[in-house]
Amino acid sequence: MASSTQEDGEVSPSRGGPRSDRPKRRTFTAAYKKRILNEYDGLTESGERGALLRREGLYHSHIQKWRETQEQGAHDGLEGKPAGRPAATETDTDNERLRRENERLAAELARTKAALEVGGKSTRALGTDLRERGFRQETQQIVDEAFTSLAPLTSVKVACDLLGLSRATVYRRRHPPQSTAESPPRAPAVHPATLDDTERERLLELLNSDRFVDKSAAQVWATLLDEGVYLASVSTMYRLLRARHQTAERRAQATHPARKKPELLATRPNEIWSWDITKLTGPVRGVYFDLYVILDIFSRKAVHFEVHPTENGELAKAFIEHAVAANGGVAPIAVHADRGTSMTSQPVAALLAYLNIDQSHSRPHVSNDNPYSEAHFKTLKYCPAFPGRFGSLQDARVFCDVFFRYYNNEHRHSGIALHTPASVHDGTAHEIQARRAQVLDAAYAAHPERFHRRPAPPALPTKAWINQPPAIIETEEALPTNQAA
Missing domain, CATH: 1.10.150 (DNA polymerase; domain 1)
Known part of the structure; x- marks a missing residue:
C-alpha cells in the first residue's frame, strides 16, 4: 500500500485504490500528536506556544483535544482520524x-x-x-x-x-389461431325469444300488406296493439325489414350534396386572402364591437382591418374595397372565408365577381377550414396587452391600430421563418435572410466549437395551403410503361 506521509506523522497512511488520488483531509498520526504535545508543554516563554501552533498549522483546540485523549489513556484514540468521521476500512x-x-x-x-x-x-x-x-x-x-x-x-x-x-x-x-379440420365451425346460437320461420313470414306478409304498406313499423305495432294483437316488437319488425332491404328512405326529403373540401395554394403574396369577423367585448354586458380582418395567407400580413358596431353585407363589401385600396390597388386571385351571413351576402358576392376574384368558403360546421384567420384572432386575444373590455368604439379602433401596426412590422412570425409579415409581403425578407446567414457564418468562423454543425437561419416557406391534399406515392407499377429507358 502507498503511503502519503509528508513529514513525521502529519498525514496518515492511505490505501491505494481507484479513488486514492482524490483530495484528502489533513490527519495526524499518534507519534506526531505526542511530539507536538511534548514540545508544546516544554515551551514557557511568551509567544512561543503561539508560534508553534502557527508554524504547524494548528489551533489551540487541537492541543486541548489531544491532551484530553492522552489523559483518558485512550492511546488508540491518538491514531489519525478526521474529526467526527471513523477511519474507512478497505471494505x-x-x-x-x-x-x-x-x-x-x-x-x-x-x-x-x-x-x-x-x-x-x-x-x-x-x-x-x-x-x-x-x-x-x-x-x-x-x-x-x-x-x-x-x-x-x-x-x-x-x-x-x-x-x-x-x-x-x-x-x-x-401465434395465429389454428383451425382444425376435425371440428366444423360452430353454428350461431339461437336466442330463445327468436321468432321461428313461420312467424317471421307471417309478420313480413302483414307489414307488406295493402293495409300497412305505407305505414312505418312503429305505426303498425301501435295499430295492432290497439286491436289486441301483439306479434313482435318494433325493433324486431325493423330488423326483419332491414334483412330484406326494405328500409329505404321513402319520404320526399331534400338531401344536401356533399360539400367539397376547399383546397387553396399560395406560392407568393397577393394570391389567397382569408378574412373573418370576431367580436370584441364592449363596456357593458351584451355590447360588442365587430372586428373585420383580412389576411394574406402566404405572408401572414393583415392587409386591412376595420372595427364597426355591427355586422352586415354592406359593411363587408366596403371593407373588401378598402382592403384592395390599402394594398395599392392589387387584388388577390381568391378570397376565402367561412359561411357567415356577411361572407355569403349578395353585396360581397357581387363585388368579388366584379373584381374577378374567386370565392371560397368553409364547409358547414368545419371550423378548421379557415385556419389562418382563426389562428390570427387567437394571437390577438392572447396578447398580454389585450384588454378584457373596450370602453368605446373609438377605444377598440385605437387599440387595433396599435396592435396591427406592431403585428405587421415588428412581430417575428414563427410560420414565416421568424420574419415580419410586412417583410415577406413586400419581398425584403430574402435580403434579411441573407444578412442573417452572414451573421451566423461569422459566429461559426469565430467559435466553431460552439456549434454541432454550420448554423443556418430557418428557411422561408415556399407554399401556404388551406387543406393541403394528402400526398400520393407513385409505385413502379403506377408509372407509365412506355417511358424511354
Missing part, C-alpha cells in the same frame, strides 16, 4: 466505490429511458401523421422493421410502447 472504500458506480449507472439508465420515451412519442406521432396522409402500408413496414430490431434489446412491451404497436397484435401474429 468501506469498496462499498463506497460500488455505491457511486451504481448511482452512475442508475442515472444513465434514467436518461436512456427518458430519451427512448421522447423518441417513442415522436415516432408514434410521425407514424400517425403518415398514416393519415395515405402512407399506411409504408409506415407499417418501417414500424415492423424497427420492432424486429428493438424488441431483442428491450422487451416486447417497451418496443410496443415506443413504436405505438399493440401487444395483442404482435402476439397474434406470432
Whole structure:
C-alpha cells in the first residue's frame, strides 16, 4: 500500500485504490500528536506556544483535544482520524466505490429511458401523421422493421410502447389461431325469444300488406296493439325489414350534396386572402364591437382591418374595397372565408365577381377550414396587452391600430421563418435572410466549437395551403410503361 506521509506523522497512511488520488483531509498520526504535545508543554516563554501552533498549522483546540485523549489513556484514540468521521476500512472504500458506480449507472439508465420515451412519442406521432396522409402500408413496414430490431434489446412491451404497436397484435401474429379440420365451425346460437320461420313470414306478409304498406313499423305495432294483437316488437319488425332491404328512405326529403373540401395554394403574396369577423367585448354586458380582418395567407400580413358596431353585407363589401385600396390597388386571385351571413351576402358576392376574384368558403360546421384567420384572432386575444373590455368604439379602433401596426412590422412570425409579415409581403425578407446567414457564418468562423454543425437561419416557406391534399406515392407499377429507358 502507498503511503502519503509528508513529514513525521502529519498525514496518515492511505490505501491505494481507484479513488486514492482524490483530495484528502489533513490527519495526524499518534507519534506526531505526542511530539507536538511534548514540545508544546516544554515551551514557557511568551509567544512561543503561539508560534508553534502557527508554524504547524494548528489551533489551540487541537492541543486541548489531544491532551484530553492522552489523559483518558485512550492511546488508540491518538491514531489519525478526521474529526467526527471513523477511519474507512478497505471494505468501506469498496462499498463506497460500488455505491457511486451504481448511482452512475442508475442515472444513465434514467436518461436512456427518458430519451427512448421522447423518441417513442415522436415516432408514434410521425407514424400517425403518415398514416393519415395515405402512407399506411409504408409506415407499417418501417414500424415492423424497427420492432424486429428493438424488441431483442428491450422487451416486447417497451418496443410496443415506443413504436405505438399493440401487444395483442404482435402476439397474434406470432401465434395465429389454428383451425382444425376435425371440428366444423360452430353454428350461431339461437336466442330463445327468436321468432321461428313461420312467424317471421307471417309478420313480413302483414307489414307488406295493402293495409300497412305505407305505414312505418312503429305505426303498425301501435295499430295492432290497439286491436289486441301483439306479434313482435318494433325493433324486431325493423330488423326483419332491414334483412330484406326494405328500409329505404321513402319520404320526399331534400338531401344536401356533399360539400367539397376547399383546397387553396399560395406560392407568393397577393394570391389567397382569408378574412373573418370576431367580436370584441364592449363596456357593458351584451355590447360588442365587430372586428373585420383580412389576411394574406402566404405572408401572414393583415392587409386591412376595420372595427364597426355591427355586422352586415354592406359593411363587408366596403371593407373588401378598402382592403384592395390599402394594398395599392392589387387584388388577390381568391378570397376565402367561412359561411357567415356577411361572407355569403349578395353585396360581397357581387363585388368579388366584379373584381374577378374567386370565392371560397368553409364547409358547414368545419371550423378548421379557415385556419389562418382563426389562428390570427387567437394571437390577438392572447396578447398580454389585450384588454378584457373596450370602453368605446373609438377605444377598440385605437387599440387595433396599435396592435396591427406592431403585428405587421415588428412581430417575428414563427410560420414565416421568424420574419415580419410586412417583410415577406413586400419581398425584403430574402435580403434579411441573407444578412442573417452572414451573421451566423461569422459566429461559426469565430467559435466553431460552439456549434454541432454550420448554423443556418430557418428557411422561408415556399407554399401556404388551406387543406393541403394528402400526398400520393407513385409505385413502379403506377408509372407509365412506355417511358424511354
